Amino acid sequence: MRHIISLLVENEAGALSRISGLFSARGYNIESLTVATTEDQTLSRMTIITTGSDRIIEQITKQLNKLVDVVKLQDFTEGNFIEREMMFVKVKAEGEAERSEVNRLSEIFRARIIDVTDTTFCIELTGSGDKLDAYISALHENSILEVVRSGSMGILRGEKALTI
Amino acid sequence: MELSGSEILIQFLKDEGVKHIFGYPGGAVLHIYDALQKQDDVEHILVRHEQGATHAADGYARATGKPGVCLVTSGPGATNAVTGIATAYLDSIPLVVITGQVPSHAIGSDAFQEVDAVGITRACVKHNFLVKDLNKLTETLKKAFYVATTGRPGPVVVDIPKDITAPHIKIPYEYPEKIKMRSYNPNLKGHPRQIKRAVELMLGAKRPMFYTGGGIVMGEASAELRTLVRKLGYPITQTLMGLGAFPGTDPQFIGMLGMHGTYEANMAMHECDVLICIGARFDDRITGVPSKFCPYAQIIHVDIDPSSISKIVNADIPIVGSARQVLTEMLKALEKTGMEPDRNVLDTWWKTIKAWQQQESFAYDQGPDVIQPQTAVEELYKVTNGDAYVTSDVGQHQMYAAQFYPFDEPRRWINSGGLGTMGFGLPAAMGVKLAFPDKDVACVTGEGSIQMCIQELSTCLQYNLPVKIINLNNRYLGMVRQWQEFFYEKRYSHVYMDSLPDFVKLAEAYGHVGIRVDKPADLHDAMVEAFKLKDRTVFLDIMTDQEANVYPMISSGKAHNEMDISPLQQKIQATLKASGELV
Numbered sequence: 001m002r003h004i005i006s007l008l009v010e011n012e013a014g015a016l017s018r019i020s021g022l023f024s025a026r027g028y029n030i031e032s033l034t035v036a037t038t039e040d041q042t043l044s045r046m047t048i049i050t051t052g053s054d055r056i057i058e059q060i061t062k063q064l065n066k067l068v069d070v071v072k073l074q075d076f077t078e079g080n081f082i083e084r085e086m087m088f089v090k091v092k093a094e095g096e097a098e099r100s101e102v103n104r105l106s107e108i109f110r111a112r113i114i115d116v117t118d119t120t121f122c123i124e125l126t127g128s129g130d131k132l133d134a135y136i137s138a139l140h141e142n143s144i145l146e147v148v149r150s151g152s153m154g155i156l157r158g159e160k161a162l163t164i
Numbered sequence: 165m166e167l168s169g170s171e172i173l174i175q176f177l178k179d180e181g182v183k184h185i186f187g188y189p190g191g192a193v194l195h196i197y198d199a200l201q202k203q204d205d206v207e208h209i210l211v212r213h214e215q216g217a218t219h220a221a222d223g224y225a226r227a228t229g230k231p232g233v234c235l236v237t238s239g240p241g242a243t244n245a246v247t248g249i250a251t252a253y254l255d256s257i258p259l260v261v262i263t264g265q266v267p268s269h270a271i272g273s274d275a276f277q278e279v280d281a282v283g284i285t286r287a288c289v290k291h292n293f294l295v296k297d298l299n300k301l302t303e304t305l306k307k308a309f310y311v312a313t314t315g316r317p318g319p320v321v322v323d324i325p326k327d328i329t330a331p332h333i334k335i336p337y338e339y340p341e342k343i344k345m346r347s348y349n350p351n352l353k354g355h356p357r358q359i360k361r362a363v364e365l366m367l368g369a370k371r372p373m374f375y376t377g378g379g380i381v382m383g384e385a386s387a388e389l390r391t392l393v394r395k396l397g398y399p400i401t402q403t404l405m406g407l408g409a410f411p412g413t414d415p416q417f418i419g420m421l422g423m424h425g426t427y428e429a430n431m432a433m434h435e436c437d438v439l440i441c442i443g444a445r446f447d448d449r450i451t452g453v454p455s456k457f458c459p460y461a462q463i464i465h466v467d468i469d470p471s472s473i474s475k476i477v478n479a480d481i482p483i484v485g486s487a488r489q490v491l492t493e494m495l496k497a498l499e500k501t502g503m504e505p506d507r508n509v510l511d512t513w514w515k516t517i518k519a520w521q522q523q524e525s526f527a528y529d530q531g532p533d534v535i536q537p538q539t540a541v542e543e544l545y546k547v548t549n550g551d552a553y554v555t556s557d558v559g560q561h562q563m564y565a566a567q568f569y570p571f572d573e574p575r576r577w578i579n580s581g582g583l584g585t586m587g588f589g590l591p592a593a594m595g596v597k598l599a600f601p602d603k604d605v606a607c608v609t610g611e612g613s614i615q616m617c618i619q620e621l622s623t624c625l626q627y628n629l630p631v632k633i634i635n636l637n638n639r640y641l642g643m644v645r646q647w648q649e650f651f652y653e654k655r656y657s658h659v660y661m662d663s664l665p666d667f668v669k670l671a672e673a674y675g676h677v678g679i680r681v682d683k684p685a686d687l688h689d690a691m692v693e694a695f696k697l698k699d700r701t702v703f704l705d706i707m708t709d710q711e712a713n714v715y716p717m718i719s720s721g722k723a724h725n726e727m728d729i730s731p732l733q734q735k736i737q738a739t740l741k742a743s744g745e746l747v
Contacts (some may be wrong), residue, residue: 013296014292062470063471068291069347
């Protein structure tokens with residue numbers, strides 16, 4: 001099953017490689033990993049999307065917690081949370097028909113066009129992973145020049161918060 | 165007090181109570197060695213290879229319970245230390261390894277003797293640090309010792325660039341008595357409700373079994389374990405790492421379990437209905453196939469490391485906490501119930517166990533001509549009155565030592581259980597001898613293993629560390645040969661050591677005493693002689709049966725009740741069956 005695990009990590013050099021190293025060393029799956037500092041410069045917030053049986057997920061959370069750099073951890077999967085991912089897509093759009101098609105599609109998906117040239121569009125889109133996938137499949141395969149995805153990040157709904 | 169980085173390091177070690185460090189100098193640690201030379205509170209033992217430094221510090225830590233400390237240079241110094249660090253990691257031994265690093269400005273430039281020590285060791289340390297700022301050196305060192313020695317212990321590497329230790333840059337130094345880390349707070353106290361449930365389950369057991377490991381030794385919980393096990397009257401087995409925590413000569417101890425454990429311990433594991441595991445981690449050499457492990461048992465698992473619980477085998481009552489605290493609480497909870505186990509039920513269980521014991525799974529036939537390796541270990545036991553510190557290397561001799569030298573105290577049996585590092589025994593013995601100069605220290609080894617760190621014989625001479633090397637020399641890499649005999653139709657591939665050195669001459673070349681023993685009749689006198697030479701390192705080169713095998717054995721894929729037993733045990737079994745004593 002797919003799990004979304006959120007972590008607060010000491011903002012130390014090497015913390016990221018400890019965590020990614022743990023996944024590779026123990027053979028755990030990692031679908032995506034995002035990381036950046038928080039309002040507290042000494043802390044980084046990380047979101048990991050992983051898959052595995054209950055037993056493996058239990059081991060993953062325990063092993064992560066065991067890392068000295070990990071301050072706090074929560075598996076959001078069982079709770080009420082919001083998950084978003086950001087994507088940039090660069091598409092080739094030359095003819096009038098093609099350009100308006102991209103425009104129309106972007107409107108439907110509430111995507112934003114953030115860069116335009118005579119022959120290309122760069123589109124920014126935020127949403128769940130599924131929505132991003134759907135947008136990509138709606139585009140003509142041949143028109144896609146490149147795709148950049150951030151990986152998912154998550155936050156709990158309501159007053160609950162992952163803080164120290 | 166204003167000190168340079170090098171002086172801070174030495175002063176800190178002193179303040180932390182470190183008396184001995186093991187190391188090897190080199191370019192990146194020259195400043196530190198200069199500071200080391202100007203004082204004599206911290207004694208430095210110069211090894212002959214950095215692997216030896218880590219194993220010696222490891223042996224020191226296992227025997228004393230204090231953290232072992234190493235100092236090595238950058239690059240090859242650090243990489244040579246990796247095997248020893250990994251050895252300590254797999255057995256949860258507190259080590260602090262200081263590695264020199266190239267100067268900060270040169271890091272990342274592929275400088276001379278540069279490796280990413282923090283990167284290379286990441287996968288085999290509890291934690292590691294790169295010191296980037298002299299002002300953080302003291303705090304980092306404190307953290308290193310704190311992390312290494314608390315919770316589930318383990319090795320910690322502190323990588324210090326050369327410029328941080330420069331003699332002319334001095335800063336104020338004060339020893340930090342305490343340190344707090346928001347991200348590291350090991351839980352020591354077990355959950356009271358879980359402890360109560362565990363005690364209830366124990367009391368109701370029909371076929372209970374204690375299974376304990378290195379956590380009892382490392383957690384200093386031997387006394388509490390003895391009290392609880394004796395109070396309940398239950399059988400106990402211990403892992404290779406746990407031997408000695410409960411006395412090996414106590415009738416309630418039914419032998420080591422696992423791949424080469426006793427018949428009775430493994431059978432009892434298979435048949436038990438309540439398994440009380442404390443400070444052990446269901447290693448694959450213990451469990452065999454997890455799906456066939458203890459099929460009838462409800463499992464209580466006490467461990468200080470939450471990730472050990474339900475990792476391999478699901479625990480019915482998991483308890484996270486230190487072995488000592490949880491055992492203390494269990495004793496209290498037991499007292500509170502005012503109950504005792506049903507003695508009749510327990511007697512039936514013990515009768516079953518005794519029937520298994522009758523089969524003598526360790527039985528072997530000495531004979532007049534060739535020394536059996538078991539005999540050599542038994543002789544060692546006799547001559548040292550069972551009171552020696554015994555280190556071992558890895559292989560058949562390690563199993564024989566574990567099987568035939570019953571340890572009555574914890575920290576006496578020192579071996580590389582998790583990583584299985586050949587070359588561990590001799591340097592580890594040096595570390596032990598340094599800590600306990602008045603005690604007998606023996607290294608049970610084989611002609612394969614001993615050659616992996618034999619250079620340390622030179623260190624033994626320099627620092628007067630008179631250890632006794634008990635070399636069970638079968639001219640084979642015995643354990644590999646055994647597997648090739650059993651599973652590869654005797655195709656002995658690269659296991660015959662046909663160009664062995666003359667170990668007697670070798671020992672003499674290093675300034676020690678070498679004694680070769682060929683005949684069973686000469687074994688006793690040679691052993692006595694070796695231990696009589698109190699001030700000399702003695703290399704006892706004992707020619708043993710070339711094709712002796714370690715029994716019993718649980719082959720891969722087999723359950724605890726599907727052991728391969730020795731031909732001799734098969735005979736005993738048949739005789740017992742014929743006489744109707746065994747059903």
